[in-house]
Amino acid sequence: MARKTGSHAEITGPRIRAEASRLFARHGFAAVSMRQIAAAVGVQAGALYLYTPDKEALLFDLLKGHMDELLAAWAQEPRGTDPLAALERFVRFHIRFNLERAEAVFLSYMELRNLSEPNFAVIEGLRKRYETELEEILKAGQAAGAVSVPDTKLATMAIIAMLTGVNTWYREGGRLSRATVETIYWDMVRKAVGA
Amino acid sequence: MARKTGSHAEITGPRIRAEASRLFARHGFAAVSMRQIAAAVGVQAGALYLYTPDKEALLFDLLKGHMDELLAAWAQEPRGTDPLAALERFVRFHIRFNLERAEAVFLSYMELRNLSEPNFAVIEGLRKRYETELEEILKAGQAAGAVSVPDTKLATMAIIAMLTGVNTWYREGGRLSRATVETIYWDMVRKAVGA
Known part of the structure; x- marks a missing residue:
């Protein structure tokens, strides 16, 4: 039994x-x-x-599962000491991971407002952890003179918004492959951070 | 009467x-x-x-009103022949307009899926018109050698996502004024397009 x-x-x-x-x-x-x-x-x-126990708990389960998976997948990416190589890895990882989970990404943005306050705080905390991963790369780049941004916090938010935006327009089988999209976005991000 | x-x-x-x-x-x-x-x-x-006539018509009214207002406000911005000046105007305009209408922007992203097919097509058409305004600036910049992007279409989508993202984190009375945010984003956009 x-x-x-x-x-x-x-x-x-x-x-x-x-x-x-x-x-x-x-x-x-x-x-x-x-x-x-x-x-x-x-x-x-x-x-x-x-x-x-209820529908909200189910939603929280989905949103938390997505963030846990995102952080775990990023933790498995190869590490290195070169901040620009790390930034390129982040750009390609974020686009790839999100395109593979379009439904989960959509839900994470759309239904956040339906979480209870404590559950919302948990998701916000996980997002903040992910954002910090990128910001640390930018700070290391800034310290090494490889990156030049007026504000690492704003650069972090700008880059994540830009990359997540791919999900809103990318269509499989369209004019560009995922790899090409990654490369074009990496070109724009690299330039945006003055590298 | x-x-x-x-x-x-x-x-x-x-x-x-x-x-x-x-x-x-x-x-x-x-x-x-x-x-x-x-x-x-x-x-x-x-x-x-x-x-x-119904709730969906009311939603369409709100979403269309927002897009009409956006296009009308952009049409009233000063024109010029310098593509970089036009790009800077677009960046500052988009951030300013969206921050002033946070609720309408939020609705426009959240509730698009609740429109009927024909109403959805109308809103998509208006969005496309707005995106074309930016893409034309980038194309003019590219032609003049002032801008260098691998793909004007993707640069358009990347810039709009980046700028609209400000609404998700900006808090009035926070560490940065709107004008400072505009300037920092303009710096990142300018570099991103290789100018």
Whole structure:
């Protein structure tokens, strides 16, 4: 029995998250009911409440999962001492990671306002950690004389906004490959930071 | 009587739009009912339907009004023949205009998915017109040898995303004035386009 419960949770958890993510992205968090999510998963609404206390907890789960994955993936990128090489890695990593998770990125921006205050603070903290990763690269570059920006904080926000913006217009199979887009954005970022 | 109806429409229209905008921004389009909007305005729900056929038409009204205002305001900016001066004007204009209309900008990004297909196409067309204004400046700069970007289309999208991003972090009374933010972003944009 314990085995069965375990497998059930393992199979259902990812499916619940996938269906909730898809429904939230398509209709918006407010317009989706727990009943709809349960129906999409193919379980009774009651079974959903065994997995998550409420809809907001499910949203938080999705948004936190995305940020945890982002930070873990970035931590696995090769390190180095050259700040410009690190900046290029960050640019290519951010574009690639976000294009591969368009739905999660969309949700993270759209539904942040539907989190409770404490949950919002957790996500904000994780975002801040990610932003700090980039800002540390810029500060190291500035210290080494390889980068010249008037304000590393603003440069951080400007670069992240610019890179995340790719998700709003990039279409698979369009005129440019992902690799070309990465290279063009790296050219603009490099110049923007005076390198 | 005609006079009275006229004044009524004039007074109520802007108030309906203001309350709808505030409620949509706070709770999300899907979570707000026509009844709630009517209550916020201080009229019966029936009176609201004299003004707008439905909630989606009201949202379209808000999003289109914002884009019309943006294009009209940009058209009133001084023209000139120097592409770099034009680019600087665009950067400062975009930051200033968007910071002054934070709620409308937020709505324009958040609720686009709730428009019907034809209404969505209208807003997309207006956005495209605005993007073309910037791309024409970059093309003129490229032709004059004042600007060097690998792709004017991508540079357009990158610059607009970067500038619009200011709305996500800027806080009035924070460490930097709007004018300082404009100047710092202009520095980054100018360098990004190789000028």
